[in-house]
Amino acid sequence: MNTPTDSSLAALATYLAARREAILNTWRTACQNDPACNTIASLSREEFNNKVPFILNVFDQRLRQLALDADIKLLSEEHGLHRWQKGYTLQELLSEIHHLNQVLLDEFRQYWQHDPTPEIDRISQSYEYLSWFKTxxxxxxVEQYTDLQRLDASNRVRLLQQALDDLNELTRQRGDLLRTASHDLRGSFGIIEGAASYLNLVEADEPERKQMLEMLNRNLTTVREMVIQLMDLARLEAGQESLSIQSFNAGQLLHQLIESYQPLAEEADLMLKADGPAELMVESDPFQLQRIVQNLVLNALKHTRSGWVSVSWVRESDYRWLIGIQDSGPGLPNQDAGSYSQALAPIPESSAAFGVPIPEADARAIAVTQAPKAAKGEGIGLSIVKRLCELLRASLEIETKAGEGTLFRIRLGLHWKAQ
Known part of the structure; x- marks a missing residue:
């Protein structure tokens, strides 16, 4: 360190050091009395002072003409960052700094008024140092705070743009879904119309009439199911589905549900198996849970040509439980970045059942924003499942592999917490 060369300024520094606590307390009082400073009341003494004592230490070194061991501007930037984190407005920050400099200015005046041998040059030099400190x-x-405001504004613009893009993408996906459903409905109605017209022909023999009736009934059933699905999806998207949260035995419900589908599995020559504890008490909506499992199981039975469909459930932790619906079907089509299988791939903490790589976060983000192109009739049912999972605050994951099948994994909370 250098040896002080100006006794008058060194004496001023000694005076300010002796007045340090009074300066800090007077500064806080001035801020508390300022209507523009509203956040101060929530700060402790240490939080309020923050970097200011260190800034005053550097100012002390400058007055004593010693080597500076820190940069006032950098310390002030840290102080501005702290005020940003505490929720200060820019006006509050400016008012606070103004009061600090005003307190120091008053201390300077008091000191020089009581100095028995004031030196004009030294007084002038001390105020130059104060101006340096203030600047x-x-x-x-302010620069740090302004940078943070600019960054925050940029992030808000980015988030708003992302929300707008997501909304546009959702609108486009809904349009694609409705166009596909309309196309399927037109096709089914065309078959129905053709079969009905053929039945009106007098020359049609009994076997042909029976075949047309079967075709008519089959397509009427398809149309009915699709219309019901569209109505269900519309209610879910409109937020018109209500929940009836209660405590129930999920193990018993699932065992009974899968047992009721055994005739359908036997008719399709498939093996349908249920694995899970007979007793698993959870808090949720049993009806909506049943709808999720029903959609996935019936879809698996419909698209699996041979082999098996299995439904399993387990208590994963003290807070969560999961259901898995897996089949040996052909797997979901369209393994591009926009397919459901990537958009709803397992989260990093999950273990993929098929041993296939899990997409990275960037790939997932791309997948979520791109439109899923599901097979005929598949998009509506899966959209309903996704909406129902959102309604029950459950996560939905999909693993699929061509020629080996598909796994749907649903994670739910054991206990329902009101929001």
Whole structure:
């Protein structure tokens, strides 16, 4: 360190050091009395002072003409960052700095008024140092705060743009879904119309009439199911589905549900198996849970040509449980970045059942924003499942592999917490 060369300024520094606590307390009082400073009341003494004592230490070194061991501007930037994190407005920060400099200015005046041998040059030099202190403390704090405001504004614009893009993408996906459903409905109605017209022909023999009736009934059933699905999806998207949360035995419900589908599995020459504890008490909506499992199981039975469909459930932790619906079907089509299988791939903490790589976060983000192109009739049912999972605050994951099948994994909370 250098040896002080100016006794008058060193004496001023000694005076300010002796007045440090009074300066800090007077500064806080001035801020508390300022209507523009509203956040101060929630700060402790240490939080309020923050970097200011260190800034005053550097100012002390400058007055004593010693080597500076820190940069006032950098310390002020840290102070501005702290105020940003505490929720200060820019006006509050500026008012606070103004009061600090005003307190120091008053201390300077009091000191020089009581100095028995004031030296004009030294007085002038001390005020130059005070001006230096004021400039750096303001510029450092405000520049940091302004940068943070600019960054925050940029992030808000980015988030708003992302929300707008997501909304546009959702609108486009809904349009694609409705166009596909309309196309399927037109096709089914065309078959129905053709079969009905053929039945009106007098020359049609009994076997042909029976075949047309079967075709008519089959397509009427398809149309009915699709219309019901569209109505269900519309209610879910409109937020018109209500929940009836209660405590129930999920193990018993699932065992009974799968047992009721055994005739359908036997008719399709498939093996349908249920694995899970007979007793698993959970808090949820049993009806909506049943709808999720029903959609996935019936879809698996419909698209699996041979082999098996299995439904399993387990208590994963003290807070969560999961259901898995897996089949040996052909797997979901369209393994591009926009397919459901990537958009709803297992989260990183999950273990993929098929041993296939899990997409990275960027791939997932791309997948979520791109439109899923599901097979005929598949998009509506899966959209309903996704909406029902959102309704029950459950996560839905999909693993699929061509020629080996598909796994749907649903994670739910054991206990329902009101929001």
């Amino acid at each position: 750096l403390s303001i510029s450092g704090s």
